[in-house]
Amino acid sequence: MLDDRALTAAASAAGLSPLRFERQLGGSDRSQVCRVADADGTTYVVKQYLSRDGGTYAREPAALEALAGTGVGPRLLGSSHDPDLVVLADLGTHPTVADALLGRDPDAASAAIDGWVDAIAALHLAGDDDVLDTYGRRLSARAKDMDTHRMPGTFSYAADRYEGVGQRLGVAAPPGFLEALRDLTAGLGPAPPVLTPGDACPDNNLLSDGRVVLLDHEFAEVRHPIWDVAYLRVPWPTCWCSWRLPDAVADGAVDRYRAAVAPRVPSVTGDRFLADLDLATLGWCLSSCSWQIETAIEEDRGPDGLDGPTARPKILHRLWLASRLPGPAPLTAYARRLLDELSRLWGEPTLVLAPAFRSDDITIP
Structure with missing residues (x-):
């Protein structure tokens, strides 16, 4: 209050x-x-x-x-x-994309995801030089030394966390893994930078009048647009309601984004976009796991009072996905080593689909 x-x-x-x-x-x-x-x-x-x-x-x-x-x-x-x-x-009281994912109507959930994609595409297309310059100036006026771009620091932080995790599990993170993780953002191809909320989770929005309005810009930053698109593939790496999405839904949402942005950014139709998407997915998988592994070793907790998955299924799913993605060999190989060790400790709890899609759920290998 x-x-x-x-x-x-x-x-x-x-x-x-x-x-x-x-x-x-x-x-x-x-x-x-x-x-x-x-x-x-x-x-x-x-x-x-x-x-x-x-x-x-x-x-x-x-x-x-x-x-x-x-x-x-x-x-x-x-x-x-x-x-x-x-x-x-005040935009009023409306449901969110998370509400649709936690419901029981797959068509409504798919439509909500499409709305999220449309909002992200519109945000990226709005992020011209004037928007980026204004953000930098207004941010500096409030906090003089604050960075507009934080992703390199995100991966340096993750590498530091893995050093401790590896020692604790007896599966030391090799230097090649730590170096590759710290340098991950350098592997992305060129793209016009965008201003993004940084945390465009399914509950940080409102579904109003057939469109999604993005809320919560607390972690706003300027970065490569692929980081937002990769939210669909992990999925939702920074979010509590990060149940899996059916592959067809996630792939269709990525295609929808590409179609929306292509008239202004033709490079999204090429193979380099897909390679960047794989690398960003790998990056989100590894960084988000680093935030939770040490706590999850002690206790498999979920979000308090919310219908979201617990930590261990999320971690195992993301390590499984990271180990299968194309990308720097030191990253994928160590993801497999961690997956094997944590599966030995925890068994193999499965990250199931979001409730709206569970009628066609499958088990992850």
Whole structure:
């Protein structure tokens, strides 16, 4: 719940009359999201950042300012740095792509994924030089030394984690693996960089009027567009609801993205795009596993109070996928070694399909 200080700051930031708290809409340990109303009953959304770790307080308003007028995200009405918060236009209450995936209608889930793809494609196409430049300037104004591009650091962090994991399991990460992981982003082909939310999970959006509006730009950054597309192949590497997708659904969604973007970026129709997609899928598999393995060795936990898979099936599935993908041999070979060792410890729990697709579920080898 927002306190009086936050409500006052929000009203001042957006040039509104005094605001009153209506209800909590969501949040995490990083932020709280609430609906508020002014004296006339018009409602708005206020997101207050509870920590400065990760720079979410600076990344999100900078991204929304850069994307203003593109229609690909919520409209920013104002921001405050004391306390850290943003005021957004209220888009109303609508389901998310996650709701469709957790339902029982495969057609509705497929349509929701198509909407997600359309939104990602629109976001990428909107990310011209002016948008990227505005994001960099607005981010720097809030946090002078914050990087606009974080993926190289993501893989350096993952390599550091694997050093500890390998020692703990008695399957030491060889130097070739650590070097290849740290240098993974250098293997991607050239592509126009895009501004992305960085965490376009199935629940970070609204399904409204036949389209998906992307929410939550806390981890916004400028990067190669393939990282967003690879979310379909892992799938959803940074998300709690990361059940598997049927291959036909994931492949069809990738094809839909390519068709949407091709008129402006013809290179997405070529083989290099597919090679980059394999490498980005491999990268997401390995990096996301590194965040969870040590905890999963002790306990196979799932997301508290949410219908998402537990850690061990996700890890085993991603290592299995990583071991089968084309890519640098040190990466795929060590993924297989880890998979063998963790399968020995845990057995072979299967990551099943998202609930909406479970009528045609299969077992992973």
